[in-house]
Each structure stands twice: as C-alpha cells, then as structure tokens.
Amino acid sequence: MSTTHDWAAIRADFPLLTREVHGKPLVYLDSANTGQKPAKVIDTVDDFFRQHNANVSRAVHALGTEATEAYEASRTKLAGFLKAHRDELVLCSGTTFAINIVAYSWALPRLKAGDAILVSRMEHHANIVPWQLVAERTGAVIKVAEIREDGTLDLDALYAAMTPDVKLLALAHVSNVLGTVNPVKEICREARRRGITTVIDGSQAAPHRAVDVPSLGCDFYAITGHKMCGPTGTGALWARREHLAAMPPFLGGGEMIKEVRFAGTVFNDGPHRFEAGTPNIAGHIGLGAAVDYLSAIGMDAIEAREAELLAHANEELRKVDGLRILGEAPEKAAVISFLVAGAHAHDLATLLDLEGVAVRSGQHCAHPLLQFYGVPATCRASFAFYNTHDEIERFVAALRKVRHLLA
Ligand SMILES: Cc1ncc(COP(=O)(O)O)c(C=O)c1O
Known part of the structure; x- marks a missing residue:
C-alpha cells in the first residue's frame, strides 16, 4: 500500500530534514520523542x-x-x-x-x-x-x-x-x-x-x-x-x-x-x-x-510505510555483532530499543550524533520497564514515515563504526 505514495516528495515537506548536523546529513530517528513538522504546520x-x-x-x-x-x-x-x-x-x-x-x-x-x-x-x-x-x-x-x-x-x-x-x-x-x-x-x-x-x-x-x-x-x-x-x-x-x-x-x-x-x-x-x-x-x-x-497521506499508508522501515531496520541491525534488541512483540510499531555489548547507551548515542544520527538514549521515562530487563539504559531508534531506507543503511553503518570505536 505504501508503494503508491511518493515518499520522497512527502519527506521534502519537512524542512528540518534537509539540515546537516556535525557536518553530516541529519538522520532523525527520534520521532517517538517528538516528531518533525511539515511546512504546512509551520x-x-x-x-x-x-x-x-x-x-x-x-x-x-x-x-x-x-x-x-x-x-x-x-x-x-x-x-x-x-x-x-x-x-x-x-x-x-x-x-x-x-x-x-x-x-x-x-x-x-x-x-x-x-x-x-x-x-x-x-x-x-x-x-x-x-x-x-x-x-x-x-x-x-x-x-x-x-x-x-x-x-x-x-x-x-x-x-x-x-x-x-x-x-x-x-x-x-x-x-x-x-x-x-x-x-x-x-x-x-x-x-x-x-x-x-x-x-x-x-x-x-x-x-x-x-x-x-x-x-x-x-x-x-x-x-x-x-x-x-x-x-x-x-x-x-x-x-x-x-x-x-x-x-x-x-x-x-x-x-x-x-x-x-x-x-x-x-x-x-x-x-x-x-x-x-x-x-x-x-x-x-x-x-x-x-x-x-x-x-491526506492516510494512516493506513503511514502504518504500512513504517512497517517496511521497521522490517528493514530489524534485518540490518540483526547483522551487527553484539547487538541486542529489547521488545520483539509480533505486533510492533517502528521503535527499536537496543543495547550493544561493551558500550554504554549514552556513549553510543553521543558518537552516533557525531555521525549525524539522532537516537535517544536513557530510560525513556520508563524506569520500571528497564528495571524488568535489568539494564541501566538503552538506545532507541524510532522511525516515522518520512524516514528512508537509505537512512537506515546510514544509521547501521554509523553504528558499526562507533561500535568499533567503543570496543
Ligand atoms: C507512551 C507515552 N506516554 C506519555 C508521554 C508523555 O507525552 P507528553 O510529554 O507529550 O505529555 C509520552 C512521551 O514521550 C509517551 O511516549
């Protein structure tokens, strides 16, 4: 269903997504924290x-x-x-x-x-x-x-x-x-x-x-x-x-x-x-x-698009050594909380930021949930329909790079 939409044109509705961070094109993967705004809203x-x-x-x-x-x-x-x-x-x-x-x-x-x-x-x-x-x-x-x-x-x-x-x-x-x-x-x-x-x-x-x-x-x-x-x-x-x-x-x-x-x-x-x-x-x-x-985009199309992005990100992340994903429910929204062996979530997020990738790290206002998993913090990549498959590749490439720096 999501293939009937011009997702590149939709992404172009979001002015902020064209900016650079630390000299790198921004990859914004923190939409569960707050979403970006289309020009129409601004x-x-x-x-x-x-x-x-x-x-x-x-x-x-x-x-x-x-x-x-x-x-x-x-x-x-x-x-x-x-x-x-x-x-x-x-x-x-x-x-x-x-x-x-x-x-x-x-x-x-x-x-x-x-x-x-x-x-x-x-x-x-x-x-x-x-x-x-x-x-x-x-x-x-x-x-x-x-x-x-x-x-x-x-x-x-x-x-x-x-x-x-x-x-x-x-x-x-x-x-x-x-x-x-x-x-x-x-x-x-x-x-x-x-x-x-x-x-x-x-x-x-x-x-x-x-x-x-x-x-x-x-x-x-x-x-x-x-x-x-x-x-x-x-x-x-x-x-x-x-x-x-x-x-x-x-x-x-x-x-x-x-x-x-x-x-x-x-x-x-x-x-x-x-x-x-x-x-x-x-x-x-x-x-x-x-x-x-x-x-106007349609919530069913948005759901389908984000499911595609989630599947792609899951597939790529599973190939990263030492990476553990928390939350593998069969029915899941496009949010991936992960840990990398030997690396603190805040260090990962800080180094990812230097690569232009914005993810959230910490306890995500959910202390009891992290207590259940016995972990002090996670990194969370959260996707929205305006993200791209190319951004997922860039995110995972950046993650491999920073993982080596921290190892
Ligand atoms: C599941 C959930 N509930 C509640 C909130 C709080 O939303 P707000 O800070 O906009 O009131 C958030 C925001 O992160 C959330 O993710």
Whole structure:
C-alpha cells in the first residue's frame, strides 16, 4: 500500500530534514520523542500569528471570531481523526495533562482505601506517577500487570489481576520503548465486563496508525500533538460523554464557567469545563493542520510505510555483532530499543550524533520497564514515515563504526 505514495516528495515537506548536523546529513530517528513538522504546520502557525492572532471565545471582533473558529475547527478535525465526537474532546497540552485530568477529576473524588489501580509494567511515567499521587491521597494501591521477556503483555496475568478491588486500568496502546502494540480492544472489553474504567495512553499509537477510539471500548484516550507532526504543548483527552458530565473540573478559571457568583459558580458543559484559561491557540490550530496533513497521506499508508522501515531496520541491525534488541512483540510499531555489548547507551548515542544520527538514549521515562530487563539504559531508534531506507543503511553503518570505536 505504501508503494503508491511518493515518499520522497512527502519527506521534502519537512524542512528540518534537509539540515546537516556535525557536518553530516541529519538522520532523525527520534520521532517517538517528538516528531518533525511539515511546512504546512509551520506555515499555519506562522500565519495565525501574522494574520489572525487573538484570544478565543471572548472577543466579538473579527480577529477573535477568526481565532475561535480556527481553534474550534481543530477540535472538529482532531475528533474526526479519532472517529470521535467533538463534544467528547478536551484540548490540553498533551498526554501528561490529559492523564492528570482523569487522575484529578475522575479518580481522586472516587477512589478510596481498599481500591486498586492497575497499570502495566511498560507504562511511560506519565501513566504511572499520576496514579501514584492519587493512591497516596486516597489510600488506593497500585497493582502491576507484568510483561513477558519478548515485551508483550502477559494477558492471562492481566486478566487475573482484574480483581473486584480494581477500579481503574491505565494502559499504553503502544509502548514508547518496546514498540509493543497492545490488544486494547480485547483488554477494554474484559475490563468493562468487570466494571473497570480504562485509560488508554495513545501517545505512540495515534501518530502511526488509524485509531477509532469509540470502537476500542475504552473510557478515556489520551494523545499528544507533538508526536503527530503538530506543535509541542498540544494534545487531547477523549472521554465518554457520561464521564465528562459527571466529573468535577480539575482546574478553575476563565472560560470553564457559565456563571460566577461569590455564592457559587456554574461550570461550563462538556469539554470546555476542563479547559480553564487561555489555551495554546496557535499550537492547536497547527495541530489541526497536522491532522489534515496526516489524513491526506492516510494512516493506513503511514502504518504500512513504517512497517517496511521497521522490517528493514530489524534485518540490518540483526547483522551487527553484539547487538541486542529489547521488545520483539509480533505486533510492533517502528521503535527499536537496543543495547550493544561493551558500550554504554549514552556513549553510543553521543558518537552516533557525531555521525549525524539522532537516537535517544536513557530510560525513556520508563524506569520500571528497564528495571524488568535489568539494564541501566538503552538506545532507541524510532522511525516515522518520512524516514528512508537509505537512512537506515546510514544509521547501521554509523553504528558499526562507533561500535568499533567503543570496543
Ligand atoms: C507512551 C507515552 N506516554 C506519555 C508521554 C508523555 O507525552 P507528553 O510529554 O507529550 O505529555 C509520552 C512521551 O514521550 C509517551 O511516549
């Protein structure tokens, strides 16, 4: 499917990818950290500040109306991208914020001593720490669903862990370290049968595959815009309508109210009651442009393209002596975490950078996962549709070179 696209032309949409680093052509393999931006997104943000800049939902003047319409149009686009309804989409600064909304507005008022929150071993800290804060304040406990050595979730153990005390399951759709794609539809069905509310971290899924949120059957779904070609500080929480209606607001301030009196305040309806203060207007309008851009390519084509790149990179990396890949799930996104015998991940990443290759090294905001594997750090190469097969060859050639330097 991906062969019907002109991927070279698509890559040319990304101005930054033409630059050099340390005198070498840049090979950007850190898209799981943050994605690069096509000119369409950069131009949209630029045009907003040059032509339309005003606050949203407040002023009746022309600029205020233009800004509000463009901002709300982005909500509609993003909702369409997730096959959801715009009234179920809270715009916020990203996944971290989105999960914290659920923690403070859904979990904190409900949970109590004797309740449990179930998280998986492969979660990003953004889907662990908010639950620890909730647990500390409510007396609830955290339970951990373990993984297998290949980086897949142990589903039998997960279902066995869904005991009556578990009120909430927090789970990544796709792991940012292992690339594992979790069977969230099946898992949410099992959780729902047991009356467990589900929070799915879609940060690493939405940029790389078509996501039909309502059909997943979850209660909450969090995404972050900067990993899907959008600006930083953008993202959204999708929530079932009944949850949004029942949840008290997390932050108070302007725009999240209908009426304020000293005797009491009436909050706004739907997503707006969770959007206190002036939002990242330009950023979300840019995210709307990113959604248009990704949709024009097609998420199925993007998934197929990235699967090809992953297969190529796997094949080449397996030929490198002393290289170990963490995470070999059969269903895997284009993320490869690896270790090279005798070389520290930070040294590898530093030397690769000198060759123009940008990979991430460290613990990837997933300390418990690295503790499972008993390793202090990994290097992570993460791919996006704008990467090329030639870049994979250059990456692996650079890796061979730096491996020899460190040996
Ligand atoms: C799986 C996962 N969850 C959550 C986050 C946090 O996203 P943000 O920092 O944009 O809120 C990330 C970002 O790396 C991630 O990969």
